[in-house]
Amino acid sequence: MEMTMRAGVRPDARKKVVPGFERQVAGYLDEAARTLPDDVSRRLAQARACALAGPLPPAQRLRLGVLGVPVLRSALLAAGVVFTFLFGQYWGMVSQVQEYRAVDTALLIDDLPIDAYLDPDFRAWLQRQEQES
């Protein structure tokens, strides 16, 4: 019980949950705690009080992250890169499809057959005709 007192836990709270075997364990701990230096006992008491106060708020956990790396900032950066890449791909595709759709429709309904647009010599021939006339 001495250990619980030194660790900052209310004795009445311990009484409610320590019957039988657990009481024995608590006794051993109290006995061993007598040999601990004062500063160790104080740190243990602080750690226990902190643990009993509940988990860290989510925002604080996010700030700490893994191994001290700010997870939120990394996630935002990664999300930004992924978003930019995907949006670039998407927009490039949409622009190309829009352009091809307009040109291809016009080309396919045109008076001239497709062969006229596939023949590179036709344009050169037209230019020669124009120069001669």
Added chain:
Amino acid sequence: MVAAARTGVLILALCLGGSASAVSPLGQTPWSALSAVQREVLAPLQGDWDTMSEAGRQTWLGIASEYPALMPEEQARIRARMQDWARLSPEERERARDQYRALRSMPPEQREQLGEQWQQYRQKAPAPR
């Protein structure tokens, strides 16, 4: 900080949502996913549909959406040329588009003569090119 976390989650959701919505234009569009009208218009392409790029499919779907507004003779031309056009290589299609843009940038009076000039050219150079 909570607001920043919420913003981060929102951005991530937008990224994932954006990639999911990008599946429609960028992902695969099988022939079975086409509407009855689209299948009817694009029927000449059914055999080539599976081998087309998704950009090509989306282009054809765009053309199919404009099809009902075309004149009957224009619709007939598209259907007659559809298969040949789809079977050209991407380079050939790009070359044809470039030539189309160049020829269509001519003055209107010259453009009107293009059909006749094409016939003259074909008579003078009848060999297939």
